[in-house]
Amino acid sequence: MRTVLFVDDEQPIRNALERMYLERDDLRCLFAASGQEGLEIMEKEEVWVVVSDYLMPGMRGIEFLSKVKARWPHTIRIMMTAYADLSIAIDAINKSEAFRFVTKPWNNQELMEIVDEALMRYQLVQTLGAEDETVYLSLAQTVELKDPYTKGHCDRVARYAVALGKAVGFTEQQLEEIKHGSWLHDCGKIGVPERVLNFPGRLNEDDMESVMQHPRWGSEVARQAHMSEQVVNVILYHHERFDGAGYPSGLKGDEIPIEARIVAIADVFDALYSDRPYRKAYSLERAIEIMQEMTATHFDPELIKTFLPLAEQEACSHE
Incomplete structure (x- = not known):
């Protein structure tokens, strides 16, 4: 109790x-x-x-x-x-x-x-201290229940991120960390009110600040649960941008751990290719175009080159 x-x-x-x-x-x-x-x-x-x-x-x-x-x-x-x-x-x-x-x-x-x-x-x-991946996935699904538009999001992000990790030569252990980090990347949203997550328009400053705290909140909990550095990095840094304009730390380029750069790409792609409270999903072709347009600011250019052909294959194979 x-x-x-x-x-x-x-x-x-x-x-x-x-x-x-x-x-x-x-x-x-x-x-x-x-x-x-x-x-x-x-x-x-x-x-x-x-x-x-x-x-x-x-x-x-x-x-x-x-x-x-x-x-x-x-x-x-x-x-x-x-x-x-x-x-x-x-x-x-x-x-x-x-x-x-x-x-x-x-x-x-x-x-x-x-x-x-x-x-x-x-x-x-x-929950995180249980070191049971079925518990991790269950937790990710609990987070998604707060926001019906993200149903299946964490699992899809994990699929895209693992595919990219394989393509750049990650070991099996690294791929496991990528998968767990992808499932848990939004676990900090448990602390964000549902009215904020499901708001259909532009958020006010206070509510936006609440949303922007979720990487830090989630990573603190993951550290306390003694999760691996790679999983903590994914949770904490998946909203950093390659040009340094992201949050919560404003890291730039290679300062952002590679596992977080990978999950950031997978996260944004799935957000574009899924329905959201404020818009319908983009077509696959338009989602890829937007990802290309964002490369100069948001993403590692080398990782994007590898990811986009994979994204097309992954998306088509699960339709």
Whole structure:
């Protein structure tokens, strides 16, 4: 059961949090009045997310969260404080690797969204840590359920990317990493609201920023789950552009790991050749033309030369 532990020495705060979550039957909320009590609960329960106050008698919040980090490293840690002090935030991040920093009085909706994101992160780390490729594909399909227009997208991207990897001489092990990275390249979209993913027009600045965080969010989770460097690279860098104008890091040319350059090509090709909320799929001929036009800015020119004939073969063989 998805479980959240709130630790705060003030009874009115614990009561307010309990009231806030009264209607939520999809998770279990536990409460502790001190860091020591929180640790005792965690010895008995599988806690997914812990939200701790900073200023408590006895064990301070940072000390408590640091102990949680040492003993239950996968539990997601959130610091809450009435003192919006930069030094406290830095301490929380450096000493306990806090996932988020929330100030009191909190906004109920914002706090719920932060806790929900933390719960998703915990679940995703556990899933990726299973090291089972059937689980990876199942996760990719779960992401696709949030956006019906991308049904089958991750599997098709994997097919195109593996074909290109073979053509440039990747080993069997590298092809496995390409396949897993392709399946998981959009796993960070689990943290993006469905209303944003399915919006039929141009997104506003805040929503676009939310979408642009998905590579970083997904790669952090993959690292925490101890996935290979190649898989992490695909998740983190598949939206980088060859001219350096991509995101999230603005890498350019060969600075972008080759596995990410390969998956970026496969990802864009499938996006063009599939229906999207804002347009119908392009024909194969037009999709290839657009890929050629984008080569100067988006793609590795040598990889594109190899990919386009393969794309035509792959697309035709699966029609």
